[in-house]
Amino acid sequence: MIEMYLLEQLVAFAQTGTLSGASEKLHISQPALSNSMKKIEDILGVSLFERKSNRLVLNENGKLAVKLAEDILAREREMEERIRRLDRSRHTITIASCAPVPLWNLAPMIAEIYDGMAVSSQLFKNNEEIIKGVKDGAYTIGVIHGDVQGDEDIEKMPFGKEKLFLVVPYEHPLAQKDKITGKDIDGQNLLLYSNIGFWYSLVKKELPNAHFLMMDDYDVFGSIAETEAFPSFVTDASLQERAAPKGKKILEIDESYATTEYHLIWQKKNYSFLKPLIEKSH
Incomplete structure (x- = not known):
């Protein structure tokens, strides 16, 4: 041997x-x-x-x-x-999510329903890795943006929407507008927090000529976003958590890509286990 x-x-x-x-x-x-x-x-x-x-x-x-x-x-x-x-699945529910906001709602629900089980989550920048992870059993449940093509092993359901806005100082030229387009933003100097899942890839793709000041530390990002003159992104969900920075104007981005609908996905064979969560998420 x-x-x-x-x-x-x-x-x-x-x-x-x-x-x-x-x-x-x-x-x-x-x-x-x-x-x-x-x-x-x-x-x-x-x-x-x-x-x-x-x-x-x-x-x-x-x-x-x-x-x-x-x-x-x-x-x-x-x-x-x-x-x-x-x-791990006997003790931990693992979540693969394309963005932070869905986790804000999902993780507390899981903790409430599955008392005694740990909750672990990971962010991804694309749907493909999430779908593969759920199909392979690496993750109990996934959150993707947009829809997913039919798959005999995967079930899904809508899980809310999120819309992207731009925050600018009132002194900024864009502050004269109430709605802006990608063309208005492209080429600007923008402050961007990197750990935002698919939103990171999306804005980099849709705004190829923008100049990004990347921030990995959320507290530092928040401090600079509040005090400095750099425009930055915010979503309607995050605005519900905390008010817009003083002295700043929130501009609606009039582009289809600025709004996304989330879906929960899971393996069909796990439906019975996840049924309480699925019903609570409707």
Whole structure:
């Protein structure tokens, strides 16, 4: 029987092409690695290498062994992940969301309904990763923007809307307007908080000529947005949580992309477990 560590070492040798490279990658001595390669050959009873000028080169047997070793190691990782995922699902409800705002409503509902279970969430910038994560079982429930194409494994339901606005100082030229378009904004210097899920990708895509001052710290972002002259984005949902900054005007963005509808998605097989949450979310 070939132990997993031997397969890992064989794959590392194939990836680096030399014993020295593999030993450096694995942080083991070159003689120890050489002994491991000989041990694999002894277990299989075949030669895996051609020895040329004091270096090893994989022969056809070796190339096949590497391919099969990669498959075995991948299956081992999959096994570990699936077992951990199952255990995690018994204690934790995981959420993959495309934006922060849906989590504000979803996480408290889950905590109330599923007393004693932990709630874990992660933001993504696109629907594809969320859908894949839910289908693979990595996440109990997902929140996507817009709609999702029909899928026999996935169920969905609407989960509210959110609209994007621009906040500008009253001294800013755009403050003369009540509604603005993307053309008005494109080319402006804009303050942007980066951890906003798909909104980040959307504004970068729709405003290719804008100059963004990126902020990763929300408290710092809020402080600068309130006190500095940079225009920044806000949504109707966030305005319900806190008032608009003093001395600033909120401008409606008259573009279809500025409004999104969220959907909850989940695996059909999880409906019974999620039914209380789904009914409360209607």
